[in-house]
Every structure is written in C-alpha cells, then in structure tokens.
Amino acid sequence: MGEPATKDVLSLDELEVAGQLRTGRKHILSILVENKPGVLTRIAGLFARRGFNIDTLAVGPTADEKISRITLTLDGAKHPIDQVTKQLHKLVNVIKIRDLEPQDTLSRELALFKISADDSGRAEVMQICEIFRAKIVDVSRRSVVVEVTGTCDKVDAFERLVRPFGLVEMGRTGEIAIARGRGET
Amino acid sequence: MRAVDALMECLKAEGAEVVFGLPGGANLPTYDAFCDAGIRHILVRHEAGGGHAAEGYAKATGRVGVALATSGPGATNLVTPICDAMMDSVPVVFITGQVRTELLGTDGFQEADTIGITMPIAKHSFLIQQPLELPRSIHEAFHIARTGRPGPVVVDIPQDLSRAAITYEPVSDVRLPGYQPTTEGNQKQIRLAAKALANSRRPVIYAGGGVVCGEAGTELIEFATADRFPVTCTVMGLGAFPAPHEQWLGMLGMHGTRSANYAIDEADLICAIGARFDDRVTGQLTEFAPRAKFIHIDIDPAEISKNVPAHIPIVGDARNILPRLTAAYRALAPDPARLEGWWSRIRAWQQRHPLRYDDSADSEIKPQFMIEALYEATAGEAIVTSDVGQHQMWTAQYFHFSRPRQWINSGGLGTMGFGLPAAMGAKVGRPDQTVVCIAGDGSVQMNAQELATCVQEGIAIKVFVMNNGYLGMVRQWQELFWDGRYSHVETGPWPDLVKLAQAHGATGMRCADKRTLVTDFKEALAIDGPVLVDVRVTREENTFPMIPAGKPARDMVG
Structure with missing residues (x-):
C-alpha cells in the first residue's frame, strides 16, 4: 500500500462533519411563503410528522400581497436546525427562509x-x-x-x-x- | 374549450402518451374529453393498480407516469401508490376528480379531502379553484414531478370547474419561485471529495436509486473505474452498476452480501451517491461504518446529514457531478496500488462468504433456484418487477441486474401488490422488452385483478409466483425472532392460481419440478400474451444472510 502520488495530502482524520447539527439556542426563522391556501397546513404538517416542536408561530401579510411572512421560533437544543430549514425548503410554496441571528434582529x-x-x-x-x-x-x-x-x-x-x-x-x-x-x- | 379539453392538450404537450385510470362521477368530464383526445387510456380494475402501473411506467422509461381516479374512494385508493412514489422518488402525476365546488366541505357524496389526505405523502399538490388555473397547474405538476428529486404530484379538480369553458392558451413557462432545485454541485466540494478519495485506503462507493433516476449509470461506471473502487448498491440502486463486474460487491443492507456489509463496516471513506442511509441499509445507526468518513452526493439537500453526518456533502445531480469528480480524481493521479490491501481483504470475504443455499437433491424447487432459473431463461435481459418479501430479496440477490431501470420494485414503502401492475406499466412503456413480475403468493393477490386489464389491452407480462403458501417474510421473522410461534402467516394453497389466471383470460401454468424449470420458464416467456406461472417452491426456506433489525453489520446471521 504505497503513499498516494498526490502532493496535496489530506488526512481523512482531519475531515469534520459539515455544519452544526444542534446549536442549543432559540432560533427565530423568518419564512416567506406564497400567499396560497393550505400553506400553513403544509408547514404545520411537516413539523408534526418530522417530530419538530414549534414554540411560537405568527403569520401575517408582507408588503407584497402575494407573499406572507411566517415567523416561527424553535429550540435548537431539541432539533437539528439545518434539517428543519432544509425540510421547509422542500415545500414548493416556501420561497425563502432566514435563520435570524439574535444580535442582528x-x-x-x-x-x-x-x-x-x-x-x-x-x-x-x-x-x-x-x-x-x-x-x-x-x-x-x-x-x-x-x-x-x-x-x-x-x-x-x-x-x-x-x-x-x-x-x-x-x-x-x-x-x-x-x-x-x-x-x- | 372546456377545462378538461385543455387538460388533454396539456397532457399531450407534456408528452404523456398513456394514462392509467378508472372513471367515476366526479371525473366524468375528463373521461368525456378522452373520447376525442387521442391519448391512450388504459382502464384499470382498481385505482391502486393504475397508480402502481403509472409508477412502473415511469420507472421503466424515466418519463412521468400519469394516473387518474375519481373523487372519494377513487382518490383514497391512490393513497398507497402516491406514498410509494414519494418513498422511491418516482415521477407520477395523479389527477383526481373532486365534488362540485358548492359541495366542498359538506361531506358530499364521494367527497374526501384528497389534498389533505395526500399532503404528507406527495411532493406537492394542487387543488384547482379556478378553471383557468388548470393548464398552468398541470404543467407545474409535471415540472415538479420530474425535476430535482422526482416524486408524486396530485392535482385535484372539482367536477364543475373541469366542465367550465376557458380560453386555452398554451403555457410555455412555469413560475415557481419557491422551487429551484440545485443541480450543479459545488466545484470546491467536488475537489475536496476527489482529494479524500485519493487519500483513502479503504473506500467504498454506495450507490442508490438516485443514480437510476438521475440517469447516471454510465457516469457511475466511469467514476468507479477511474480507480478500483469497490461498489455496492441499495435495493433501489441495483442495475446502476452492472452486477457482473469485478468491482461489484453485491447489494448491501439487511439481506445484502457479507462482503458488501463487511466492506462498509471496515471502510475508511464511503462515497454515497443518490442514497439515503435507510435503516434497512444501516442497521443500528450508531454502529454503521464506524471507521468511515462520508462523502454524500444527493440532489435533495434534506438527505444530507439526515441520518448519518456527512463530512463532504455535495448537493446536485449525480449525472452532472460524477464526471467532474472523476476528472478531479484523475487529475490527482493517485497510486492505484494503495488499494491492493483493501482488495485482498474484500476478495477473502467474497471467497469465504459467497451467496449460497443448499439446493435440493430431488425435484423440489428452492426459491433461490427459481430466481436463477428465471435469470437463465431470460438470459438476464428482462425487466423485472417484484412485490415485497422474501421473493423480492432473493431476486435482488440472485438476478444479476446489468443496467439501470431493469429492476423495478417498491423499496421504501414496501408495498405488497406493487409488482403485477408495475410490470403492466413497464410493459406499456417498453413494449419491446420482456417484462416479468416475480411475486409472492401472498402479494400477487393484492392486485391480481389487473390481469384482466393486461388481457383486455394485450399487455403481455409474465408473472412468476413464488408460491410457498405463506406470507414468507413474516413467517421467517416469527421463526427467527418470535420463537417460531406462527401467527396468521399460513395462506395455504388458495386460490388456485392457474384457474385465477384462466378466469381473467390469461394463460395459467404450474411448475413443481426443478429439473424442467428452465424449459418451462422459456415456454411461458414464449407465449404471446399475459401468463401467470404458479411455481411451487420449498415452503419454509429463509432469506439469508441477514442483519437482524437494529443490529450492526458484523452481527449478520445465516
């Protein structure tokens, strides 16, 4: 088992898991969705079946009447936030998700x-x-x-x-x- | 024109050459439109049969399948195929009738909340609220079904809206601001993956159904042979890499080969491509590939780090990413000799633990022998569908699939009754190919009614029933893990499957002697028209090897 011929050696041991899975803090997600019937049901249903707990949820219009904003808070100690946002992104009616940084919000x-x-x-x-x-x-x-x-x-x-x-x-x-x-x- | 006539135009514009369906009150307008539409419609005997046929069609051809049903019970009968298509990422558009808008929410006759029922099991769904929305929704449905990670899309059309007159204008674009699948794959990540592969000494490629639906079979072979990377596939991925290949380890997972599972267990780097680390693959998650780092290539970002944390995630289309990964890997010119130690370890496992069974000395047909006989009789060329259970696993083990889309089964949902209608759909999509369904005697009865559809439409599928008079896989678990206390698993010799075939107008045959089995199978395959062959096999044979549920790969039994 000779040494690999590449000069740019990378030790597999150095590889780390990409992205933090559990942050341990409260997250506020600001979600822009198409203002269509059933969108809230889709989001609520997604949370229920994936076992994510919503702490609070507020829905209202935005400056654009075709788009609503859902503000949702959840506990990053209980849930892998990247999974939550990625699953939300799979919903066709979800346009944009921001995981808001507490100090800039x-x-x-x-x-x-x-x-x-x-x-x-x-x-x-x-x-x-x-x-x-x-x-x-x-x-x-x-x-x-x-x-x-x-x-x-x-x-x-x-x-x-x-x-x-x-x-x-x-x-x-x-x-x-x-x-x-x-x-x- | 009526909205339903526009629907027909949309179907044609999307290239839907055939639809599978069953009419009822709420979709009468749609069926009226079929009279003049010039689209082939196949009348199924049960909506579930139609749904699975659309899946079989989609899986065999790579095109979008279409299934139709009326409201209420018609739509609820589609629930299993919709869920099945979701779990296995099959592009199918399901079009259901709905009661008139004035009746919505009143518990009207044959009313069911189809959108509500199917919401958690569909990639997306549309409830038509204005007749003018229909054409755009149909195009969006096809677009969503076939792009990104494929999946089922439901379009629910209230009866009055489907009759309404609209001005039809062809739709040439889709507007889905929230739906922008990533297909490219990040170049920096690809370079990092190449580097990791170049530095690994015990790599394994773990390929799944994503390679098949991403049409990336050729690219996978190119990549795997850029060095001597050992390759294993999930049950969904079989055929993505040719089974008769020196780098092929066999399937992995619960009923995978020992060499594949041991290789995963000892690997230092696993390159997962279009696979999702299902529990039937990983066993006990905490003990899955404990020494490995993971490259995970998938078009669905939500699969990355869902079950197994990925060290090098690459989101995108395998067909797009693999050639770039191959090029990046070749540019590093790693020393292939570094894999020699790994291969000698793998070869030792392969020699010590090949797939094996004790064949009978007399005329008795062992189920594994039945699959080998069918492999021989079809020269390994046929498209094979299966139901779910022992026969499915034996087929996965002993039928050596050599090309993508040759193997069609229900992997994620594990739907008994999938195989026969899926074979029907596959044969409609690929009439030039021999299509066989390998079923169990328990599962074949779950959609046997579609034999009548096959006869009526001249769809010459060949169904081979592995008949042991048991719900075999459940019996095996009761034998192994429930102290042999058999509880409601014996189905006995009923119905007479030969007569069942004949009653539907198909040819029925029975085989019980292994010495003539290959010839008998060839005879069945040569018959013009649908055939059902009742193959009497050893009653209490177990599917081995096996990782007991929730155990690590090292603890394989049998």
Missing part, C-alpha cells in the same frame, strides 16, 4: 394579561406595568387587562412578576422579527 411579541387586582393589589400591578411600559387597557373592580409588547424574554419576565397577583387569563401572539439595518430580512 429585532423581535417583538404582543401579549394581553388579565390579572386579579382589587383595591389592595391594583397599585402594585400598575407600578410593574410602568416599569415594563405596559398599557392597562381595561379595568374592572376585581381585575385589570394589560397589554405588553417586547421580546419574548421581556413578556416572560412580566408574566413571572404578575403571576402572584392571580393570572386570570393571558394570550400571546408569538414573536415576529425583522433584521436590523437596511438589508432585507
């Missing part, structure tokens, strides 16, 4: 909280709202409804703080995101 979520707040607790709830720049949008004798916008982490933090007062209900939209600067998301 603005993300926001809207949440509504209905919190138990009678005379004794209301002032304290209002104080927390002020710190979070949350808006009280409805008040009754025994409860308030608060609107909060911010990153997912901020909304989580708000939830933790108001939970002890008695959280009657809450609704969250899931994050939407856009890239910073001039470039397209």
Whole structure:
C-alpha cells in the first residue's frame, strides 16, 4: 500500500462533519411563503410528522400581497436546525427562509394579561406595568387587562412578576422579527 | 374549450402518451374529453393498480407516469401508490376528480379531502379553484414531478370547474419561485471529495436509486473505474452498476452480501451517491461504518446529514457531478496500488462468504433456484418487477441486474401488490422488452385483478409466483425472532392460481419440478400474451444472510 502520488495530502482524520447539527439556542426563522391556501397546513404538517416542536408561530401579510411572512421560533437544543430549514425548503410554496441571528434582529411579541387586582393589589400591578411600559387597557373592580409588547424574554419576565397577583387569563401572539439595518430580512 | 379539453392538450404537450385510470362521477368530464383526445387510456380494475402501473411506467422509461381516479374512494385508493412514489422518488402525476365546488366541505357524496389526505405523502399538490388555473397547474405538476428529486404530484379538480369553458392558451413557462432545485454541485466540494478519495485506503462507493433516476449509470461506471473502487448498491440502486463486474460487491443492507456489509463496516471513506442511509441499509445507526468518513452526493439537500453526518456533502445531480469528480480524481493521479490491501481483504470475504443455499437433491424447487432459473431463461435481459418479501430479496440477490431501470420494485414503502401492475406499466412503456413480475403468493393477490386489464389491452407480462403458501417474510421473522410461534402467516394453497389466471383470460401454468424449470420458464416467456406461472417452491426456506433489525453489520446471521 504505497503513499498516494498526490502532493496535496489530506488526512481523512482531519475531515469534520459539515455544519452544526444542534446549536442549543432559540432560533427565530423568518419564512416567506406564497400567499396560497393550505400553506400553513403544509408547514404545520411537516413539523408534526418530522417530530419538530414549534414554540411560537405568527403569520401575517408582507408588503407584497402575494407573499406572507411566517415567523416561527424553535429550540435548537431539541432539533437539528439545518434539517428543519432544509425540510421547509422542500415545500414548493416556501420561497425563502432566514435563520435570524439574535444580535442582528429585532423581535417583538404582543401579549394581553388579565390579572386579579382589587383595591389592595391594583397599585402594585400598575407600578410593574410602568416599569415594563405596559398599557392597562381595561379595568374592572376585581381585575385589570394589560397589554405588553417586547421580546419574548421581556413578556416572560412580566408574566413571572404578575403571576402572584392571580393570572386570570393571558394570550400571546408569538414573536415576529425583522433584521436590523437596511438589508432585507 | 372546456377545462378538461385543455387538460388533454396539456397532457399531450407534456408528452404523456398513456394514462392509467378508472372513471367515476366526479371525473366524468375528463373521461368525456378522452373520447376525442387521442391519448391512450388504459382502464384499470382498481385505482391502486393504475397508480402502481403509472409508477412502473415511469420507472421503466424515466418519463412521468400519469394516473387518474375519481373523487372519494377513487382518490383514497391512490393513497398507497402516491406514498410509494414519494418513498422511491418516482415521477407520477395523479389527477383526481373532486365534488362540485358548492359541495366542498359538506361531506358530499364521494367527497374526501384528497389534498389533505395526500399532503404528507406527495411532493406537492394542487387543488384547482379556478378553471383557468388548470393548464398552468398541470404543467407545474409535471415540472415538479420530474425535476430535482422526482416524486408524486396530485392535482385535484372539482367536477364543475373541469366542465367550465376557458380560453386555452398554451403555457410555455412555469413560475415557481419557491422551487429551484440545485443541480450543479459545488466545484470546491467536488475537489475536496476527489482529494479524500485519493487519500483513502479503504473506500467504498454506495450507490442508490438516485443514480437510476438521475440517469447516471454510465457516469457511475466511469467514476468507479477511474480507480478500483469497490461498489455496492441499495435495493433501489441495483442495475446502476452492472452486477457482473469485478468491482461489484453485491447489494448491501439487511439481506445484502457479507462482503458488501463487511466492506462498509471496515471502510475508511464511503462515497454515497443518490442514497439515503435507510435503516434497512444501516442497521443500528450508531454502529454503521464506524471507521468511515462520508462523502454524500444527493440532489435533495434534506438527505444530507439526515441520518448519518456527512463530512463532504455535495448537493446536485449525480449525472452532472460524477464526471467532474472523476476528472478531479484523475487529475490527482493517485497510486492505484494503495488499494491492493483493501482488495485482498474484500476478495477473502467474497471467497469465504459467497451467496449460497443448499439446493435440493430431488425435484423440489428452492426459491433461490427459481430466481436463477428465471435469470437463465431470460438470459438476464428482462425487466423485472417484484412485490415485497422474501421473493423480492432473493431476486435482488440472485438476478444479476446489468443496467439501470431493469429492476423495478417498491423499496421504501414496501408495498405488497406493487409488482403485477408495475410490470403492466413497464410493459406499456417498453413494449419491446420482456417484462416479468416475480411475486409472492401472498402479494400477487393484492392486485391480481389487473390481469384482466393486461388481457383486455394485450399487455403481455409474465408473472412468476413464488408460491410457498405463506406470507414468507413474516413467517421467517416469527421463526427467527418470535420463537417460531406462527401467527396468521399460513395462506395455504388458495386460490388456485392457474384457474385465477384462466378466469381473467390469461394463460395459467404450474411448475413443481426443478429439473424442467428452465424449459418451462422459456415456454411461458414464449407465449404471446399475459401468463401467470404458479411455481411451487420449498415452503419454509429463509432469506439469508441477514442483519437482524437494529443490529450492526458484523452481527449478520445465516
């Protein structure tokens, strides 16, 4: 077994697996899709049958009426993100996928909280709202409804703080995101 | 013209010379259009038969197959062929009727949510919502089915829309912004792969169905013989590399040869081409090719690192990539002598562990002998389809396929009942060739009704049933892994297959003596028209060698 005649020797041991499979962080995928019936079903179905868990999902129009944007977050510790994006790309109606870099991305979520707040607790709830720049949008004798916008982490933090007062209900939209600067998301 | 007349024009423009189908209420307009369309329509007896026939046609010819069904039960009968085509990357366009738009969502008569049902098992699907969309959707369906990684596309047409009058304008382009398959292959990656191959001492080429559907057989031979690379193929890839070749190791995987599986086990570099590391190939994934680095060439980027992490991925068309890889490899002029040690190890395995069976001393027909006899009787030239089970694996082992598209079977989904209708479709597509179906007595009954179609249409397929009166593969697993507790695997001698053939108007024959088997087979092959041969084989023969499910290749038994 002689030495190979090539001067440019490559040791097979040096070869490494291309691409990172599991990143261990939260990923925000911004997906541009054709605005056609059934597209969301295709995406949801794909996630279900491949065993990927969607953490949040938000769908809405874009500047182009033929195209919708789906913003989807998922956990890169549980899923190989490159598999998720490659499988998504196979859907004919999916035009573009961006796995947004956290430091170059603005993300926001809207949440509504209905919190138990009678005379004794209301002032304290209002104080927390002020710190979070949350808006009280409805008040009754025994409860308030608060609107909060911010990153997912901020909304989580708000939830933790108001939970002890008695959280009657809450609704969250899931994050939407856009890239910073001039470039397209 | 009516939308359905435009549909006919589209089919003709796409070169669809034949369609397989069965009419019903919701696709009556389409069938009316067939009266004047000048397209050959083959009336099947069950939509599943039509679907598999379209697959057989596509696999034998490389062209897009077309299958039609009505709404509801017609469409649900197509579910198995659609899924089968998805798993094996077969280009087929399935056109289904749907209830009138005003009935959609009301549980109307023969209504089924065909798009919803088939969404996870189709490459793409179209629900026609405006009659004007129909022509473009048909062209897009053909385009999607045949390009990139081929696959099934479903077009569902509500009955009222198919009758609507439209102004037909031929469509010459497709607009699919989200569908741009990569075909080129990155040159830098190709050079890196060539370098890795030049530095490997124990390389193996592992080729799959992608080489067949990518029409890259010649390119594969060129590449493999650029040096003395050992070659193994998956069950889908058989024929991509000629079996009678000194670099051929045989099939790999669960019922592959020991030499192929041991070579994979000891390889330092595996070059996978159009193969997807299926569990029937890898066995226990963590112990698959533990010493190897992987080059993975595939047109579907999602296959890269899906099961086995790829060190050098190359996304693109094998037919495009392989010549460039061959050239890049030749330019490095590696010393072929470095593979000598590897080959002497492989030759030792081949000598010690050839495929073998204990032949009978009397007239008894061993199933492996039956395949060898058929190989001899057809001079190894026939197109062979099969069902799924022991007979499929014995065919893969003992029929030495020499060219792509010669071997047509259901590998991914493992569909019993695939072989007979697939043979019908293959014969329609390649009337110049002898087409034989090797079936089991269990599986042949799953689509035997298509014999009537063959007789009516004069499609002269030859069906050879390996009859052991058992669901043989399941029986084998019960014997080996379930303490021999046979549970519902014995089918007995029913039906009388000779009479079954005759009842359909085909010729029925029975063979039970190995001494005359080759002559009997030749006789059957010479008959003009469809023939079914009931071959009585050893009842409890096992398919060996075998890697038990979930075990590593080293633990092969038998």
